[in-house]
Amino acid sequence: MLGVLISLSWARIPNKERASARTKLEAFASNGKYAPLALRALTRDALRRRDLPTALAWSERNAAVPKAEFSDQLLRLEALFLAESPEYESWLSTVEKSAEQDPRFAFELGRWGLAALDPNKAASWLESLPKNVRDKPLLGVLLADSYSALQRWTELESLVRWANWRELEPLRLAFLARAQSRLGNAQKSDHTWELALTGAESQPGQAIPLLAMAREENRDVRKLLWMIVERDPRQVWARKELYESYFREKNSDQMLRMMELTLKENPSDQTAKYNVAGLLMVTGRETPRAERLAKELYEADSRNLERTALYAYGLKLQGEREKAAKMLDGRPGPRPAWQRRESLLRFDFVRLRAPRRSFPRRRRCQPSGIAPRVADLARSGFQKRVSGGIIQNPGR
Secondary structure: HHHHHHHHHHHOOOHHHHHHHHHHHHHHHHOOOHHHHHHHHHHHHHOOOHHHHHHHHHHHHHOOOOEEEEEEEHHHHHHHHHHOOOOOHHHHHHHHHHHHHOOOHHHHHHHHHHHOOOHHHHHHHHHHOHHHHOOHHHHHHHHHHHHHOOHHHHHHHHHHOOOOOHHHEEEEEEEHHHHHHHHHOOHHHHHHHHHHHHHHOOOOOHHHHHHHHHHHOOOOHHHHHHHEEEEEEOOOOHHHHHHHHHHOOHHHHHHHHHHHHHHOOOOHHHHHHHHHHHHHHOOOOHHHHHHHHHHHHHHOOOOOHHHHHHHHHHEEEEEHHHHHHHHOOOOOOOOOHHHHHHHHHHHHHEEEEEEEHHHOHHOOOOOHHHHHHHHHHHHHHHHOOOOOOEEEEOOO
């Protein structure tokens, strides 16, 4: 049953497989045990395909199941709304009555209304809720979003100034900073925003919502991204965004900072080790450590061109040019896939000591120095692809 649900919900699978999963779920739709799951999945599938007659039929059966959840009522509401059914208003009234009794339901309905309806309607309904429901933090967030969409800055400031959002306090301060900014008090807004960031440091879960607001407000996004990546290694998207922005700026200091963080979390990460070693070399820092990291990489895979070049360059920086040259001269060949790049690297590494006749292909090389050459090679590795922890070097 679970596999069928996954197949139906995964939009990228072939249509034939989706059709097969749909047929199987239709059989489960009459099974008392699995009917709620099957009907819910079939309704969502029909809505995703914009097959509104089918969505109406499945959602009606789904909402009539004895153990139907509030989310099933919302699915029915969405189907009626999209189909412009005359039953929409009466069903909306029924759903609103249920939502007024439970803040969780009110939040679900309010979130749907804010996304699907006019923000004025969403705000009006939220304002009409009983006070004990309306004062819940999540409902406050929805109302603050509504006021922001409507540019009702005075109402927004009044809403959040003295509200008690408990664990959502950083978000409350961020909304207050927004209202203060729009009302012309930039200095107070900046101070309030800093308070929100301070709160998020002790409540890391608030950093991602604040990040969305920081983008909208043109505030310092990177400070929040660092807050996210330093507290949660699983947020690979944040690491990728930071790294790529620093790469575009050619900010090697911050690129190295990101790679050091990744290597600290997982010292056996070959990708992070490669990137740290390369960045240390091209920035001229901790050369002995960089050479040691490059050696570890080389010993793990001595046939890898990028690792060989990196280790050879580390040896050169340590004054062992002869050893570096012999390492590159001794590589087996020919290997068309990397032959020209290898010749280019060999030229750069040893051109200061070898007779010119030793390198008949030197005309293909630009004698621009080894550091830029290895930097280019390293950068091509940094940007190659993303996998698991962070950017992965080629040839791994």
